[in-house]
Amino acid sequence: MCLGIPGELLEVRDVKGLKFGKVRFGGITRDVCLEYAADAVAGDYVVVHVGFAISKIDKDEAARSFAVLEDLGQTGELTADMAEQLLPRSGPWPGEEDP
């Protein structure tokens, strides 16, 4: 279980004594409770589950472990930042050039 999606923290604010933040997921933003990610600041990525940030993404760790994956083979120059621009598009279908 446990759908948890990483999003970018845009701003932090206080609502009735609780720490909240606006988090961007793709093209939408949503309010998220930051009580359990108290050290997160704007620009950080947090993993969000049922409206709560349950952990802050460790950017260095992500970069390091992705480098390990790159070593595995064909990942080439793909980096986390580049992936922002990656659109799920596949090539032309067999027997047909794209119009």
Place this chain on the structure above:
Amino acid sequence: MKHPDPPPFSDCPIPISETEEILLGHGSGGKLTARLIESVILPALASPALEALDDQAVVSIDGTRLAFTTDSYVVTPLFFPGGDIGDLAVNGTVNDLAVGGAKPLFLSLSFILEEGLAITVLDRVLASIRRAAARAGVSIVTGDTKVVDRGKGDQMFINTAGIGSLRPGVSLSSRRVRAGDAILLSGPVGDHGMAILSTREGLDLEGQIQSDTAPLHELTAAILDACPDVHAMRDPTRGGVAATVVEIATRQRLGIEIDEGAIPVRDPVRGACEIFGLDPLLVANEGKLVAFVPQNASAGVLRAMRATPLGAEAVRIGTVTEKHPGFVVVRTLIGGERILDLPFGESLPRIC
């Protein structure tokens, strides 16, 4: 441990009707809807036109071929980002005619209103009906109004029926879909369903996603101009693109392959689908079209679709095949495969 015999699936008794009463899921476009139609409605009313289960019927009057369709509109909330029940009721019926290859001409309009509904609400809906009808080039020629007791209707239900003239020479039906056909999609999926869901369930995304409700008659005309021999067109509403392709695969005993990476999804819809755990393929659309086109015509049809405003982002998403008849297989983003299946009822946000 040993299991000497293959499991006895072939004689697995699948009950025909598992429920004795109507559930919300029977209207969701998922499996329950399909079962209700096949095990309750069709046996009672069997006729060749009904059995095609296309979005419209083709009838002939003194040699003139007409397309005829009807649909009821039940939506909470009545007004949602990008539209309301009024333009939905016009566009939905216009689209059912258009995807049958017809030029939509006349609509009927029936209201079932709940006692206590504010007249200003009705005014707003009527204004948007007028606008939508003008945009689609149809006339509303007959109508009816009934009022039910407070609590017996959810503010307003609308039924529309529509008649359109069929283009000479075209014959569109899911029965004509053949192995080898290319499957084309007119644009990004999931906008309408996510706009409704995010508003209705208080999911706090108000206004960030707009419904795509729109009339498809210009797009379908452009497609038929490019290729009068298109085999079938559908508008993937309830149950999304998945319901459309699964229904055709199952009923026509054909295999369908879909390339997940080719499915366009707008950024906001994508983000919302991720956080609520929904598959964009299963989310409703109100202004999209799926066309089944002979392989050699697909490039030309795509070009024609892209030249229209509603088809600017059209793509080929898959192929009809002789393999795995009755099943839709999705080639996933990472190159794996899965069987595309419909949920029993409507998709709900999940935490798991």
Place this chain on the structure above:
Amino acid sequence: MKYLDEYRDGGVASSIAKTIAETVTRPWVLMEVCGGQTHSIVRYGIDRMIPPEVELVHGPGCPVCVTSLEMIDKAHAIASRPGVIFTSFGDMLRVPGSRGDLLTLKSRGADVRVVYSPLDAVRIASQNPAREVVFFGIGFETTAPANAMAVYRARKEGVGNFSMLLSHVLVPPAMAAILQAPGNRVQGFLGPGHVCAIMGYREYESLAERYRVPIVITGFEPIDLLEGILMTVRQLETGRAVVENQYARAVTRDGNPAARALVLEVFEVGDRKWRGVGSIPKSGYKIRYEYRMHDAEKRFHVEEIATEESSLCISGQILRGLKKPSDCSAFGTLCTPQKPLGATMVSAEGACAAYYQYGRFLDSASLPAVTAQAPTA
């Protein structure tokens, strides 16, 4: 989307799959513990990409599926009362108890609402002071901090009409139960990434040591899962049995202490029934006595409702990979996806549901593996 798209890259995925194939020299049985991981495996067709030597047994599933009949019957009883607004995560609404599911109850007029976050339920309560607002608090450890916060805030802000029907399950006791079972086939685990984001993975270290079983804490994206499988297979092939952390970008050994502290302020560990399996000692949370006014079981006096799990259901053995759905006498007759008895039929990805949907076609060579891989013995 950053931190999602790069973990769904086809090129990386196939190179990891290739490495798994090069690494494996004999058959291994792995279990992914968490239903979210199962979902990704099925959704992306990962089970079709890895070599046949690696068998994935789907684990106890998700908290929605394992929620006991009894709890759903309690939810039914509470939601049926006049004046109650019953709130829940969406996926819980369709799970049938012995008197049907909550969606059906809603269509008969009960006020049942989907919320995305438990705090939304508290907000509904403060906006409707004259109504009783109940939230169905289910989940693994991942969801516990959110549910605990809702109860904590309700008390702090004096939202006296808010209460929670709590049915939390804990992962390590379930893993221990699987490992202790006679005839256990599972040789390695993909550990539940988001559970460990909260709990850390010290508990898993003692499991790995005690049962000599490799556990790789794994994320949820396809590349996470493939890498987790590779790391587990590497351990098995080299005879190691330790905890490794594939999901280091989101999980640390200590987890999230702030979240755990609030969970333990509001909840305490207790026994819990699992659907189709029965009671597992110390495998769930209960609301502490100090917070009893927000405990819906006490508030609505439904504690005495007791529903026996079906004696026919063998989903416990199916979960452990010991039996097949076709071994069950209820399969396809008394137990169907619309009237499921055990968790493995509730979840669309559960072994029983997958067999029900696709079993007839399992031998068709042109088809991808069906949603759940059949446990074979």
